[in-house]
Amino acid sequence: MxxxxxxxxxxxxxxxxxxxxxxxxxxxxxxxxxxxxxxxxxxxxxxxxxxxxxxxxxxxxxxxxxxxxxxxxxQRLSLELMQFDVRSAETYTMHGVPVQVDGVCMVKISSSDEGIARASEQFLSRGREDIVRTAMQAVEGHMRAAIGALSIEDIYRERQRLVAAVRTLAGPDLERMGLETVSLTIRNVADKQGYLEALGRPRTAQVKRDAIRGEAEAEREAKAARYAADLAIEDSRRAYETERARYKAEGLRASAEADLSYELQRAITRQQVRAEELKVEIVERQKAIELMQAEVERRKRELEAEVIEPALARAREITAVADAHREEAAAMGAGEADALRLKGLAEAEAMAAKARSWGDYNEAAITDRVLEVLPALASAVSAPLAQTDKIVMIGGNGSSPGASRITKDVTQIVAELPEVLEALTGLNLEELAKRVPGVKGSGDAVDGDAEEVR
Structure with missing residues (x-):
């Protein structure tokens, strides 16, 4: 299923x-x-x-x-327009004059059903060139027939009669072929015998005569008109020159008046401008004076503020300081006088006591005092060396080491102190030391060749 x-x-x-x-x-x-x-x-x-x-x-x-x-x-049948030239060879007119006619003809297939049926029966399988050739032969034949029925004067002067005759003669034939004439025009009519030229000579001569006569008349009228125009031009020029001279004189007079007026007005304007400039200068100078006065007043006040007032203040300060110094000097003088008086009394008492003491002193005491001073002098001599971090010795001539040289110099300086003391005080330290009780012998000389620096 x-x-x-x-x-x-x-x-x-x-x-x-x-x-x-x-x-x-x-x-x-x-x-x-x-x-x-x-x-x-x-x-x-x-x-x-x-x-x-x-x-x-x-x-x-x-x-x-x-x-x-x-x-x-x-099958298709074109309804478009077909154009061809119509030229007749030498064809004799009704008076036996041979002429040549050149024209243009335009035909087309008729738009009616009968015309299309006739054209389709005769031209459906033929091309456009065949249709044009057939129509051209028919029109040219009927044109020759129409020329033979007309005189050359009619053909030359009344070309529409020839066109109408050709259309009348060719129309039935073209209609039977399904064609219709759209346009037919005559472009040129000529003959080789000179008939048309001879036909036109009398008229040409008449036209030339009339032309010459008309030209002469026209030239005479033209000359008369030219002379009249020249006279009118001269009159116009004279009037123009007269008016121009008058206008120029008026213009010059007006220009002179204008120049004078301009100069006068210019002078007046210059005076007014100068007056205004003077006023401006006066105002500027007044303003400058006021500015200078204000500047003077400002400088005065500035001077008072920066110089006078500080000077007065300084003077007052100096006066006050002088008064204070004077009072201080007075007080210090009184104090110093009292202090000097008291000092003098104290020094006098001290001198008296000292005199009494020195009177009681003997040479041993003096020697003891001198010996107490000697270590201090040795410390003072060796103090710079104690503060030195590094000593560089140069030279020595290789006689002794550098350290021994330093100790030798120090001990030599210390050894020279008694001589310095003797030169200053007149006391011989060695003699004083011998007199000191408990001192045995004359003492050993100080060795100047110590090697240790303390």
Whole structure:
């Protein structure tokens, strides 16, 4: 059951696809067979006559139509304008004068159904050149016939009669061919015998005579007009020069007056400007004076503020300081006098006591005092060496080491102190030391070659 349903569904799909393909093919064939036609042409569709009686073809103008495949045939027929030149060789007029006529003709296929039917019967399979050639031969033949029925004067003077005759003669033939004349014009009419030239000579001579006469009359009138114009010009020039001189004199007078007025007004204006400038200068000088006065007043006040007032203050300060110094000096003088008096009394008492003491002193005491001073002198001599961080000895001649040289110099300085003391006081330290009780012998000399520096 299921297999049968599936087979039916597949068959339905296939049938639908086939129908769709047939529809697409039919649409493609219809689209291919649908033919459009423009406004400048007609379609001649020929084919099956069918049960209806008729020519067996149909004419379609504008739009489009469906052409049955395999049964109908489509052919196009142009409705556009066709132009050609119409030239007749030497053709004799009614008076036997040979002339040549050159013109332009424009024809087209008639837009009526009858004209299209006739043209399709005769020109459907032929090209545009064949249609033009056929129409040109017909028009040229009828033009020669029309020329033979007219005189050369009529052809030359009344070209429209020739055009009307040609249209009248050629119209039926062109109509039977499905054509119609749109335009026919004559461009040139000529003859090799000089007939047209001779025909125009009297008129040409008359025209030349009239032209010469008219030219002479015109020249005379022109000269008269020129003379009158020259007189008018001279009158106008004289009037112009007179008016110009008058206007120039008035202009010069006005210019002189204007110049004088200008100079006068300029002088007045200069005076006014100078007066205003003086006023401005006066005002400026007044302002300058006021500014100077203000500057003087400012400088005065500045001087008072910066110099006088500080000077007065300084004077007052100096006076006050002087008074204070004077009082201080007086007080210090009184104090110093008292102090000097007391000091003098004390020094006098001390001197008296000292005199009494020195009177009681003997040489031993003096020697003891001198010996107490000697270590202090030795310390004073060796003090600079004690504060030295590094000593560099240069020289020595290789006799002794540098350290021994330093100790030798120090001990030598100390050894020379008794001599210095003797030179200053007149006392011999060695003699004084011998007199000191408890001192034995004369004492040993100080060794000047010590090697240690303390």
């Amino acid at each position: 299921v297999v049968a349903l599936a087979g039916g569904f597949v068959a339905l799909i296939i049938a639908g696809g086939v129908l769709l393909a047939l529809a697409l093919i039919a649409f493609a064939v219809w689209a291919h067979q649908y033919t459009n036609v423009g406004p400048n042409e007609v379609l001649i569709i020929s084919g099956r006559r069918g049960r209806r009686k008729g020519p067996g073809y149909r004419i379609v103008r504008g739009g489009g139509t469906y052409v049955r495949p395999f049964r109908e045939k489509v």
